[in-house]
Amino acid sequence: MDFLNALVAFANFVFVPGLAYGAQLAIGALGVTMIYGILRFSNFAHGDTMAFGTAVTIKMTALLIAMGVSFGPLPTALLALPFGIGATIVLVLLIDWLVYQFYRQQKASPVILVIVSMGVMFVMNGIVRFYIGVDDIRFADGERFIITAREFRDLTGLREGLAIRTTQVITVVVALIAMALLFWFLNKTRTGKSMRAFSDNEDLALLSGINPDWVVKVTWMIVAALATTAGVLYGLDKSFKAFTYFQLLLPIFAAAIVGGLGNPLGAIAGGFVIAFSEVTITYAWKKVLTYLMPESLEPDGLVQLLSTDYKFAVSFAILIIVLLFKPTGLFKGQSV
């Protein structure tokens, strides 16, 4: 029995990566859920919006580095992030004006808007490929670790090391800031309140003089900011590849639906639920269990419930279970 070592191994391989991944999914899911709550459709172009914002941030980062600007131990990409957000805001507002506005005025059914968003997805995917190509890009610079496994072992004298990467801490911190800002905005400001009113009851909101165009514009701006942030954090933590971002759509939607579509709190909870389930179910528990079990009972296999390639299956299974037993999600979401 070696409880401490087991705990450290658990933290190193499950908890810390899960926390960072969960924060990334949560911010992504917040964007999806905002669109759903206010514009009332599932935005399939969200993954590619994230990719676009990240691509601009990467280009800007390269430019900043070339100019000799750096952010000390932190990744330069954080300095470039506002530019990425700005560019994404311009793009989504343009697309809204060119594409979505027409269907809003027509009061088209949500499923038509979903198909329209499929078209936007293709276009954005094309734009990202034009702009930055299809390669795998790593753009994290600055200090890689806050504490490496070796330093941790030397410090504590334990057999297991706990490595915490800078990007993981940044992810969690930035995610917390973004969430705090969002909730402050939604609950305290006039525009935020009118957005919530619009989401709750569109007709009543219109009747009380809320300007729908403004609400929609602000929503797109927030969504662009959230999508870019989520994309940059994911890219810093892992790497940027246009196709991977497209595939993120599935866990992000799963997170938003599990939490209850249209409910921001739910999206955050959903993000962590999906992330931790993915990590725990696809992690090989042998290491942790060897510390916990008496020697005679030590597992000889990897004790991995599912191979990592099946991580989609995990988000999917959770999605189905929640939908079958609690159709509006863990937190009460909207049902159209």
Added chain:
Amino acid sequence: MSTQVRDTALFGLVAVLLIGTGMIQGWNSALLILNMGLISAIMALGVNLQWGFAGLFNIGVMGFVALGGLATVLVSTDPVPEAWQAGGLRIMAGLVLGALTVVAAVQAQKRLEGRVKTIATLVILVGGFFLYRAVFDPGKVAVEAVNPASTGNLGGLNLPILLSWPVGGLLAAGAAWVIGKTALGLRSDYLAIATLGIAEIIIAVLKNEDWLARGVKNVIGLDRPVPYEIDLQQDPGFVERAASLGLDPVTASTLYTKIGYAILFTIVLLIILWLAQKALNSPWGRMMRAIRDNETAAEAMGKDVKGRHLQIFILGSAVCGVAGAMMTTLDGQLTPGTYQPLRFTFLIWVMVIVGGSGNNFGAVLGGMLIWWLWVQVEPLGLGLMNILSSGLADGSALKDRMIESAAHMRLFTMGVILLLVLRFSPRGLIPER
């Protein structure tokens, strides 16, 4: 212009495009496009059944297409007796156990009440999972260890590959039944996400379960329903006939096999199109559209909405499965790594929407037309970029950039076409009548 003339003209346009391709780029490329176009048309018919007839939002087309591809391997390749001896029975027993677990869990859900139900279901699922892994895993390891460089899987039944087309349909139908049973009650966008996930899972299974179809090691050299070019070139009779047509034997043999495929595919397309037309114009088809247009009213009229949805979901997926098997047959290999949702799900959707959802001829037209564009956008884009950048100096960064970016024109163009059609002609080129 009457609708019939218009429709004929549109199909004429596709024919002109294909013939033009043949004259400019060679008949080989034209036939390649035609063959994949025919397969795409069948996929589009399948999606049109689900979306056009019944309004089911299935974006897991890729999964069903891949299952069809799996069928070709399971039907046509030679069985591997050593692998069956090593662990085939264990794998089968494991799969049966897994299926029994699911059935038992579903029964527990149906029969039991309250807390007992939850606990029983959990015990069955968790216990069943470990039991399944305990039986299945050693079998899997043993099978995959048998000559992994060339087989490492259980192999197939060594039957004619044409038989794999209907089998592909059956496999897809079976998967659709399971998915439909669980997910069809969901709202349209939930169903969409669910099917998107299923497709990814099917691809993950194909990539990772090496005992099934060798995973990412791919299965190459599948049987062919048409003769091999090399055999034709060595056949004196064929060479003589080619010479009498003024063709050299190599070109003649490639054209001959491609035309063979085209004939086979056209037959399948016509059968499915005929069936779909019959279905659309039957009382069943009218009921389907009634359900699509107003579920509540249809239900009030005593129609079994859920049952009908399940039915058409299975039928549409089966059609996609058949097309998938045909495509893998045409490729001659199963490469799970090449299945991508943009190409195999969303592109098919573009075909259906552009062609005209709810109209079978529209789906066929969309399939052929969009496939032609998909192939040709790249050379066209390259030509365009060459013209646009002709004023720039050779080797300038911008010029290189522009020419390089032509490779990414496809997705962008498809998106723009989809958006334009949705905006200005939302019912498609050949609208529903």
